[in-house]
Amino acid sequence: MKKNRKYLIFVIVFLIYSIGLYKIASNPTSIISTKTNDPYLARFIENYNTLKENWYYFTSPEEVLEKATNAMTLSNDKNDLYTEYIKPEDSKEYFASMESDFVGLGIQYIKGAEYPLISRIFTGSPAQKAKLQVGDSIKSIDNKSLKGLDAEAIKDAVLGKDGQKRNLVIIRNNKEIKTTVVLKELEFSVFYEIIDNNGYLLLNEFSKTTASEVESALKEFEAKNVDKVIIDLRNNPGGYLTTLEEVADLFLPANKVILKTKDKEGNINEYKTTDDKKYDNDYVLLVNHNSASAAEAFVACLNENLNIPIYGSTTYGKGIMQDFFEYSDGGYLKYTNAEWLTPKNNAINQKGIKPTTEVKDSVIFNAMDNVYNFDKDIKYNTVSANLIAYQKALRALGYDVDRVDGYYSKKTQLELTKFKKDYGLSKEVDLSKRVQNKIVERVFIEKDKTKNDHVLNQVLK
Numbered sequence: 001m002k003k004n005r006k007y008l009i010f011v012i013v014f015l016i017y018s019i020g021l022y023k024i025a026s027n028p029t030s031i032i033s034t035k036t037n038d039p040y041l042a043r044f045i046e047n048y049n050t051l052k053e054n055w056y057y058f059t060s061p062e063e064v065l066e067k068a069t070n071a072m073t074l075s076n077d078k079n080d081l082y083t084e085y086i087k088p089e090d091s092k093e094y095f096a097s098m099e100s101d102f103v104g105l106g107i108q109y110i111k112g113a114e115y116p117l118i119s120r121i122f123t124g125s126p127a128q129k130a131k132l133q134v135g136d137s138i139k140s141i142d143n144k145s146l147k148g149l150d151a152e153a154i155k156d157a158v159l160g161k162d163g164q165k166r167n168l169v170i171i172r173n174n175k176e177i178k179t180t181v182v183l184k185e186l187e188f189s190v191f192y193e194i195i196d197n198n199g200y201l202l203l204n205e206f207s208k209t210t211a212s213e214v215e216s217a218l219k220e221f222e223a224k225n226v227d228k229v230i231i232d233l234r235n236n237p238g239g240y241l242t243t244l245e246e247v248a249d250l251f252l253p254a255n256k257v258i259l260k261t262k263d264k265e266g267n268i269n270e271y272k273t274t275d276d277k278k279y280d281n282d283y284v285l286l287v288n289h290n291s292a293s294a295a296e297a298f299v300a301c302l303n304e305n306l307n308i309p310i311y312g313s314t315t316y317g318k319g320i321m322q323d324f325f326e327y328s329d330g331g332y333l334k335y336t337n338a339e340w341l342t343p344k345n346n347a348i349n350q351k352g353i354k355p356t357t358e359v360k361d362s363v364i365f366n367a368m369d370n371v372y373n374f375d376k377d378i379k380y381n382t383v384s385a386n387l388i389a390y391q392k393a394l395r396a397l398g399y400d401v402d403r404v405d406g407y408y409s410k411k412t413q414l415e416l417t418k419f420k421k422d423y424g425l426s427k428e429v430d431l432s433k434r435v436q437n438k439i440v441e442r443v444f445i446e447k448d449k450t451k452n453d454h455v456l457n458q459v460l461k
Contacts, residue, residue, distance in 0.1 A: 044068075069333065080336050082322050088330035104159045105166075106186050107132065113374035113437035114147050115139050115171065116154050119444050122188045130168075130181040135445040137171040137437070159183075174424050189239075192217035195450070196460060199229040199281070203247075206239025206294040211246035218250060218279040228282035230459055231302075234312060238293025241271070241321065248301050249275040251283070256305050257343040259297045261321060264338075284459050285310045287355060292316035296353055300342035303356075310355040312455050319349030362454045364446045367396035372440050378431040380408050387412075390431060393439050394419060397446065 036042050048068075051058055058064065069085040086094050106125020109116040115137040121127045138146055141157050149157070160166060160183045170177050190213035191202040199221035203210065221229055248258045258271045285299050285308055296315045302308045321340055325333040341347055370389035378384050383406050391404040394415055402411035408431070420426050420435060423442070428435050446452055 073335070080320070082318075082320065083335045084333075086332040086334060088327075091330055091332050094332075104183060104186060105132070105181055106184075106188065107158070109138070109154070109158075110372075110440070111149075111151055111154065111374075112137055112440070113433035116146055116149075116158075117437065117441060117444070120448075122186065123191050123193060125186060125188075126181045126183055130179050132168075132170065132179070132181075133172065133445075134448040135172070135441040137441070139169040139171050139176065142167050190214055190217060192220070194221070194224060194226060197224075197227050198460060199224075199226040200232065200456075201229055202232040203236050203295070203298075205236055206243040206247065206298075208240065208243065210239070210243050211250070214247055215250055218281075221281065222279060226281070228284060230284045230286060230456065232286040232456070233291045233295040233299060234286055234288040234455070235290040236292070236295035237290070238295050238297075238318065241294065244294045244297055245271060245273075247298065249273045249278075251278055251302060252305055253278055258301050259343065260341040260345065261338040262341060268341075269338075283308045286455055286459065287312040287315050287353065288361060288455075289313055289316060289352075291353075293318040296348055297340060297342075299353055300346070300348065303353075304343045304346075309357060310353070311357050311359050311459055312355050313358060313360065314354050315348070315352040317348055317350045317352035319347055319351075357458075359455045359458045362452050363396040364443065364452050365454075367393045367443045368447055372436065374433050374436055377429070377433055378408060378436075380413050380430050383407050387431070390436060390439055393443050397439070397442055 036045075048064070051064070052061065066085055066087065073080070073083040073085065105127045106122040107118050107127045108120040108122075109118050111117075118127075118132060118134055118136045118138070121132055121134060138158075140146060144157060146154060146157055162183060162185050164183045166181045166183060168179050168181055170179065189203065189205050189207040189210040191204070193200050199217070201214065201217050201221075203214070218229070245258055248256075252258075252273045254273050254276045256273045258273060260271070261269045263269075283302065283306070285302060287295075287299055287310055291299065291312075292315065296318065299310060299315065303310055319340055320336050321338045322334050323337040325335070327333070339347065339349060370392055372389050372393075373386045375386065378387050378390075385406050387408060388404055388406045391401050391406070391412060394401045394412075395404065397419070399415040399419055400411070401415050403409055413430075416431060416435070417426075419439070420428055423438050425435055425438060450456065
């Protein structure tokens with residue numbers, strides 16, 4: 001009887017254990033315990049389990065967790081726009097956007113009314129060697145039309161393998177031109193040239209290749225014995241802290257403070273230069289309202305350590321830093337982890353850095369900030385929010401438009417008629433998508449001319 005009783009107890013225990021395993025296998029969330037010292041976390045787990053089991057509109061654990069994480073990142077009153085959840089399928093493209101080396105034509109472009117419209121051509125790029133120009137539209141690549149393609153499809157068509165030849169058809173001044181471009185590996189975070197024996201150094205961002213690109217430029221300026229070096233950080237959104245340190249090391253002696261960080265407990269950490277090697281010159285900094293984050297830190301670093309003058313307009317004011325937590329599924333949580341301070345302990349978040357000499361951008365540069373929508377034709381005597389951008393652009397191009405409120409007035413029509421006549425589009429009716437594209441094309445072309453850059457010209461004087 002004792003043996004039978006032991007056997008019966010064993011069978012009962014085994015059955016209970018098996019039923020438990022079955023429930024866990026059929027309902028993985030049941031293994032999530034609500035036992036925790038944090039009552040709020042316990043409530044969250046209870047809510048998740050309850051909704052997963054009973055909620056009629058429950059979609060998937062992935063979607064619920066994504067939305068819950070997004071909700072947590074928005075649950076503050078500090079206007080933190082930078083803390084976010086990055087889905088696994090988006091993470092590769094997100095981090096690729098922080099890199100500046102790829103094989104391609106060496107251009108920047110926007111999606112035009114019909115075809116991609118070139119907005120910038122990088123120095124030494126295949127596009128420059130093939131004599132492509134800002135304002136050109138790319139009609140086709142290797143007989144494949146780019147008409148109406150979305151941004152991802154255009155990128156796939158533009159990129160390729162090192163040494164690969166591409167046959168392009170471009171549209172310039174309403175005419176088609178055929179040309180061949182040989183692709184090569186590019187680094188484009190930096191652009192530099194010599195203007196009237198002044199070194200001009202444009203930093204587009206602080207990517208992994210920026211420090212080596214900057215050093216190459218400084219070496220050339222040193223070899224050419226330029227009078228001064230103009231460092232342009234206008235529209236630079238920032239980038240990696242490690243890159244900021246590497247670039248600052250090129251300008252400052254060792255043991256100089258680059259920036260300071262303050263965490264949520266108030267602890268201060270200093271980042272200092274480590275390399276004695278530096279490039280001496282007469283430097284000038286250019287900034288605008290789109291200079292942000294690491295770009296602002298770099299400006300403050302050089303200004304406060306070397307008293308380098310700043311020209312332009314007040315910077316964006318992003319004085320906080322972010323870090324990343326990687327999930328096992330390849331997703332990321334980007335979160336604000338500290339505020340950064342200048343070497344002299346100045347906080348610039350939501351304030352920006354004021355230039356030592358304020359110089360307003362030309363109206364053509366301001367026209368670059370307009371949002372252009374090629375969605376549809378715009379007709380006379382109608383009101384359209386999309387028209388506002390084109391009215392501002394026409395003004396910037398020198399046309400006497402009477403208003404910029406989106407109403408297609410008689411005066412707007414008269415000035416558009418002049419514009420269409422100037423650029424061979426007189427047969428176009430009203431403000432057609434083709435005319436819209438031509439307006440934006442002319443904005444890019446005029447913006448690319450040094451004579452229209454008021455800030456740069458002020459420094460060159």
